Amino acid sequence: MSDIVLAGVSVAYDGEPVVRDLDLTVASGEWLALIGPNGAGKTTILRAIARLVSFRGEIRIGGRAVTELSSRDVARKVAVLVQEPQMPAGMTVAQYVLLGRAPHLGYLGKESSRDRRIVRDVVRRLALEELASRPLDRLSGGERQRAAIARALAQQAPVLLIDEPTSSLDVGRQQSVLELIDQLRKEQELTVIAAMHELTLAGQYADRLALLVGGRLAAIGSAAEVLTEPAIAEHYRAQVKVIQMNGSGTAVVPVRN
């Protein structure tokens, strides 16, 4: 099981608190969207779960405290898709995806034919075969995002943490990337926690939304529960109209008076 429990989690950067005493539970196979204004601590929470930053309190994945796991064990449980993945120039897509196997190798270990087979399958699954030997610096924005997802998938971790999966993509590519993540989540039974800017999309794809403000949880629940005009006006200082679209989610539309 890969449920995630945060209990009393606090994170500070140089003494400055960014996440304060946060309690959060994510069920195995659930998609939780972290929403909130800039600086609310969304990225920091993801970094804490992946143990990329030290924290106070406790974070458990599948019942085990991450602080008790080796960093390689954490990497086998949690794959991270950062907001702007660094794509080394000249590195091919296949080579990049192969790096996702690192948590399954010894310190100086070599990839086995099994690792290469997994990479081949992942590349095939994400329809990247044609691009496998293309250098990363010659991919389009959407292709790069797919390559990054492929690298995370090759990790075969049951938990996928994603920071702003759709930033810098046009609306069509935003939808196709989120559809892809949702399909993969169902196929591979992944637990997904994603920091998301686009409130409407967050409501459409995530099972639940957690609204963070100043490192604290302001609201958590379904899109209809969390995405309310007063809440958005208060926390984002935004004028919006929230429209319930029959069966296709909650739309958050900016309005100008």
Added chain:
Amino acid sequence: MLSIKVDAAAVPPAVLAGMPRLRWGWAGAGLLALAASCGVGVLVGPVHIGVGTVVQTLVGGAVDPGQANILWSLRFPRVVLGVLVGGTLAIAGAAYQGVFRNPLADPYLLGAAAGANLGATLAIALAPGTSVLGVNVVPLAAFVGAGAAVSGAYALGRSVTGLRSATGLILAGVAIAAFFNSIQSYVQQTQTSSIRQVYSWILGRLVTAGWDDVLLILPYVLLSVVAIYLHRRLLDALTLGEDEVTSLGIPVRRVRLIVVVAATLGTAAVVAVGGTIAFVGIIVPHTIRLLVGRSYRVVIPLSVLFGAAFLVLADAAARTVVAPAELPIGVITAFLGAPFFIAVMRSTRAAAL
């Protein structure tokens, strides 16, 4: 009739195009280049010695003792030392570039050469002719100086900008090098009697190379090359962002520390016997990246082979262009390397590695 059943699962999967691997052709080309350059290195010299004589000498046949002596005590150790120095400088350059993610990183950028030079200058000026346990103190002092400079740069870079910043470390190295150079210049100017000796040291020479030099550096060189070679896959991973590498369960700090220590150990050892031979660590890895590929699985092993070949050839050139006199080998590598360095600087973005 015999039928053979093939278990589909047992058949290795077709290798996906784009997977990094060192192709035999390139490894063969590297070995060939190394062998050819060693041939040239052994044959070139003021005394003409034919290929037949060299082969005879190697297999223990009857040859003119004078020629055999030239080969065994002058040319063979010099070529072997050239191989060690060139291979180590090239692999150390590639390793520093990987760790610091900077295409301009070089064994000399971190202050290794400045440290070695300061150590050597102090030894030549203040304690000429001293030896410790039968070993000339100059290379030892150079070794200590190089180690001090690089660890100083590492400590300074780490304390000022943290390990997250690669450029901080390099700037620290440059600062340390400038500081060491200033002390070195001062000592050099105040000790005019030894200035010529200091110069010949700094410009690099394999002239006086003997088997004792080879034996002195061999253990360090082997340790350094093997350690870096084993980390070649991890160097590929380091090209990702800090959070990304860490989230793959790779102990970034440990990898960096081990690779830096290994590269510095090798550099210090070869600077100790070879003097300042700059730019090999820039020229060789970048040429390989351009021609073969950027994966460290390719760059690391090929750097050793082609770096060794390059230095042996450069040394042969140093011996011939102004014959019967000799140019310091550092002059040749700098003459070729400086324009190359500028070309790399112009064409690569610093973040591209």
